[in-house]
Amino acid sequence: MSNVKQVSVLAEETVKIEKPESQIKIMWDALKKNKAALFGLIVILILVFVAFFGDLIAPFSATETNMADAKQGMSIEHWFGTDMQGRDIFSRILSGTKYSLLIGIAAVAFSLVIGTVLGSVAGYFGGKIDAVIMRIMDIMLAIPSILLAITLMAAFGQGLDKAIVAIGVVSIPEFARIVRSSIMSAKENDYVAAAKVLGNSNARIIFRHILPNVVSSIVVRATLGISTAILDIAALGFLGLGVKPPTPEWGTMLGDAKSYIMSLPHMIIFPGIVISLAVLAFNLFGDGLRDALDPKSRS
Amino acid sequence: MKKILCGAVAAVMAVSMMAGCGDSGNSSSKNESSSGSDAKTTSLVYGSGADPRGLDTALVDDNESAKATMQIYECLLKYKEDSTEVEPCLAESWDISEDGLTYTFKLRQGVKFHDGTDFNAEAVKFNVDRQTVNKTDDMPYADFVFGTVSECKVVDDYTVEIVLKQKNTAFLANMAMCFGAPMVSPTACEKNGGSLLENPVGTGPYKFVSWSKDDRVVLERYDDYWGEKGKCDQIIIKTIPDASAKINALTTGEVDIIDGIDTTMVDQLNSDSNISVDLTDGMNINYMAYNTTRLDKETRVALSQAVNVDELVDSLYDGYASKATTILPSFLPGYSDKVTQVAYDPDAAKETLAGKGVTEVKVITYSNDRPYNTATGKTLAEAIIGYFEKVGVKADVSTFDWTTYKDKIIAGDYDVCFYGWNGDNGDPDNFLNLLSDDDPSMNVARFDDEKFNEYITTGIATVAGEERNKIYAEAEQYVADEAAWLPISHQQNITACRTNIKGFKYHPTATVYLAKVEKN
Numbered sequence: 001m002s003n004v005k006q007v008s009v010l011a012e013e014t015v016k017i018e019k020p021e022s023q024i025k026i027m028w029d030a031l032k033k034n035k036a037a038l039f040g041l042i043v044i045l046i047l048v049f050v051a052f053f054g055d056l057i058a059p060f061s062a063t064e065t066n067m068a069d070a071k072q073g074m075s076i077e078h079w080f081g082t083d084m085q086g087r088d089i090f091s092r093i094l095s096g097t098k099y100s101l102l103i104g105i106a107a108v109a110f111s112l113v114i115g116t117v118l119g120s121v122a123g124y125f126g127g128k129i130d131a132v133i134m135r136i137m138d139i140m141l142a143i144p145s146i147l148l149a150i151t152l153m154a155a156f157g158q159g160l161d162k163a164i165v166a167i168g169v170v171s172i173p174e175f176a177r178i179v180r181s182s183i184m185s186a187k188e189n190d191y192v193a194a195a196k197v198l199g200n201s202n203a204r205i206i207f208r209h210i211l212p213n214v215v216s217s218i219v220v221r222a223t224l225g226i227s228t229a230i231l232d233i234a235a236l237g238f239l240g241l242g243v244k245p246p247t248p249e250w251g252t253m254l255g256d257a258k259s260y261i262m263s264l265p266h267m268i269i270f271p272g273i274v275i276s277l278a279v280l281a282f283n284l285f286g287d288g289l290r291d292a293l294d295p296k297s298r299s
Numbered sequence: 300m301k302k303i304l305c306g307a308v309a310a311v312m313a314v315s316m317m318a319g320c321g322d323s324g325n326s327s328s329k330n331e332s333s334s335g336s337d338a339k340t341t342s343l344v345y346g347s348g349a350d351p352r353g354l355d356t357a358l359v360d361d362n363e364s365a366k367a368t369m370q371i372y373e374c375l376l377k378y379k380e381d382s383t384e385v386e387p388c389l390a391e392s393w394d395i396s397e398d399g400l401t402y403t404f405k406l407r408q409g410v411k412f413h414d415g416t417d418f419n420a421e422a423v424k425f426n427v428d429r430q431t432v433n434k435t436d437d438m439p440y441a442d443f444v445f446g447t448v449s450e451c452k453v454v455d456d457y458t459v460e461i462v463l464k465q466k467n468t469a470f471l472a473n474m475a476m477c478f479g480a481p482m483v484s485p486t487a488c489e490k491n492g493g494s495l496l497e498n499p500v501g502t503g504p505y506k507f508v509s510w511s512k513d514d515r516v517v518l519e520r521y522d523d524y525w526g527e528k529g530k531c532d533q534i535i536i537k538t539i540p541d542a543s544a545k546i547n548a549l550t551t552g553e554v555d556i557i558d559g560i561d562t563t564m565v566d567q568l569n570s571d572s573n574i575s576v577d578l579t580d581g582m583n584i585n586y587m588a589y590n591t592t593r594l595d596k597e598t599r600v601a602l603s604q605a606v607n608v609d610e611l612v613d614s615l616y617d618g619y620a621s622k623a624t625t626i627l628p629s630f631l632p633g634y635s636d637k638v639t640q641v642a643y644d645p646d647a648a649k650e651t652l653a654g655k656g657v658t659e660v661k662v663i664t665y666s667n668d669r670p671y672n673t674a675t676g677k678t679l680a681e682a683i684i685g686y687f688e689k690v691g692v693k694a695d696v697s698t699f700d701w702t703t704y705k706d707k708i709i710a711g712d713y714d715v716c717f718y719g720w721n722g723d724n725g726d727p728d729n730f731l732n733l734l735s736d737d738d739p740s741m742n743v744a745r746f747d748d749e750k751f752n753e754y755i756t757t758g759i760a761t762v763a764g765e766e767r768n769k770i771y772a773e774a775e776q777y778v779a780d781e782a783a784w785l786p787i788s789h790q791q792n793i794t795a796c797r798t799n800i801k802g803f804k805y806h807p808t809a810t811v812y813l814a815k816v817e818k819n
Binding site: 063065066067158240258259261 | 542543546561563607613614615666677681682684685686688689695697698
């Protein structure tokens with residue numbers, strides 16, 4: 001039995017060698033087989049679409065109040081009901097998509113850039129620089145991330161830009177550590193030694209020769225990081241520290257509705273479902289991406 | 300994989316939230332038997348929204364503390380059960396001199412503090428001196444209650460004379476207040492270095508047993524109490540900060556009484572046959588204040604014109620608050636139904652604001668609910684900035700928790716803020732003085748107007764009656780025209796207790812007196 005299997009695997013590999021496929025094509029083939037990851041991808045695409053066109057397809061304004069229509073339940077006119085100020089919850093969720101995605105992606109981009117630079121420097125040079133940078137990262141990791149974000153928000157005040165920075169800062173250490181370890185193993189390769197001998201600058205070696213080889217693990221981490229960031233911004237919003245009103249951010253909507261969980265449950269259920277769905281989608285997609293990018297798990 | 304788990308947990312939470320709303324109404328019956336069976340010692344459990352700041356009435360100013368302290372301490376006088384008229388308490392009778400400056404109190408004899416020491420004229424002098432000649436900066440109500448006192452004299456063991464610097468019509472009412480006025484044991488106070496924050500000793504119907512921070516204050520009946528003894532053996536004031544957890548605690552019978560209930564919860568509580576909901580008129584005002592040092596009168600009037608207060612109050616408070624036509628609640632002396640506020644006129648507002656080039660205002664508000672605003676400061680602010688936006692004014696809103704908010708108020712960097720006031724003593728001065736106070740944490744509009752200040756100084760020195768009421772009515776119309784505040788609503792006090800509780804009443808001063816409450 002096992003012999004037969006081995007033979008077939010060998011046969012497949014020979015086929016691949018004969019017809020080399022691009023990295024992306026291989027990845028996509030692996031991803032296609034993963035139903036959960038595909039589901040995640042579809043949800044993400046829908047979210048991205050809504051982020052761009054949400055305000056156009058929303059039946060009502062997301063910010064304009066209408067006190068006469070306040071606290072309505074679900075109806076044909078207001079699918080998800082209205083909130084305390086008479087704003088349509090469905091429209092607010094559509095319009096809020098761009099804030100959650102924007103904050104999620106921007107915060108990850110922020111921490112990715114800074115984390116990658118710090119991690120590369122630490123991993124490539126080692127020694128004292130490494131010790132100093134990584135101990136600072138350890139200190140940051142020692143503080144629970146949401147607590148650190150709350151502290152930063154309390155210091156900066158509310159606002160979209162401030163939320164991005166606060167959430168970005170707390171995930172710097174994760175990226176720094178991943179990049180550092182990848183760089184440490186990559187820098188022992190012969191091509192790095194060759195690049196050094198050729199007289200390339202350190203920066204060129206890091207960015208041209210080493211980083212491209214660790215990019216897959218960074219991409220996976222970033223995708224999963226977006227889901228954490230979405231959850232973090234929702235948590236900040238829930239605690240009343242996120243964006244300024246009347247911005248329809250999901251976590252803020254959840255926080256505003258929490259006192260009415262018994263009497264007006266529609267106000268909390270829909271933002272809750274959307275947050276769960278978005279986080280789940282990025283997690284499933286990120287996991288699928290990791291499996292697809294990892295040659296060891298590809299069978 | 301851990302991340303997936305995270306997401307799954309969030310999803311499960313969302314689902315369980317939905318499930319939670321469905322069956323919460325009928326979950327009360329199963330706890331019925333357990334709470335009824337321990338009949339040996341009756342303990343009354345009161346669910347309170349915040350932990351007391353401290354149990355020394357001279358050193359705190361929050362109503363949560365008063366829930367415990369008003370069972371432990373007593374004042375010279377007390378309020379009637381459902382009004383702010385005063386009646387004898389530790390003082391049996393009193394005389395006021397012709398010139399209105401000397402108050403002579405005859406004290407009740409045979410009253411002992413919980414530590415066994417006697418209550419007498421010396422004790423009264425100690426308490427008055429503590430907040431006058433020996434006053435320290437940490438006594439928030441000292442000036443309000445005793446600010447006009449020049450001297451306190453011991454005439455004999457049970458007679459005390461308090462001399463005022465100037466006439467103060469509210470002085471007797473102040474002598475029954477839950478802050479500042481309660482009499483503490485001088486011996487205990489000296490023994491504890493001048494602060495009874497954690498070990499209160501008074502003369503009241505209940506004495507202090509323990510306080511576990513952020514959990515509960517436990518009191519037990521004082522058997523040597525001079526008057527009618529407390530009905531329950533024990534009173535527990537339990538801290539439950541989360542509003543829905545507080546409601547749950549009542550429906551399951553974990554607590555017997557709760558207050559500060561959101562209006563949207565009333566129908567649900569009413570449908571539970573084990574719970575009775577009680578509504579009383581609140582002696583409070585919920586208002587929006589303009590920073591008068593930053594916005595001129597025309598702008599203030601225009602912004603007030605933008606807000607449809609009728610619609611706002613109706614939809615935010617579900618009929619459990621009445622629209623404020625004046626600052627004073629209708630049952631206080633000095634209230635006049637002739638006072639008119641700036642009328643709703645968005646078109647005029649738009650024109651004025653465009654003409655003056657006002658396009659953005661800086662708004663600050665509080666994130667939590669308050670006794671005078673059950674809908675939270677944030678919800679109210681979001682509703683109001685909706686009206687501002689309709690007349691072309693953008694609002695930059697910052698929300699803070701209550702403690703931080705108070706600091707922001709003192710810092711003063713705002714055009715518009717939200718605040719409220721819960722009356723202490725039923726005197727009109729207690730409300731209107733807010734607009735002439737020097738302290739920016741009281742006078743959040745930073746209103747400083749000579750003519751208005753004159754109304755206030757004449758008002759406080761005038762004997763209660765028609766003439767005094769007229770002064771306050773005029774003062775109210777004057778400040779309404781100046782548009783320093785936009786008065787919004789008077790909130791009803793919503794309390795609920797389980798049906799086996801008898802005799803519970805929420806006092807207009809937002810304090811509770813629990814000695815007469817029975818639990819069957």
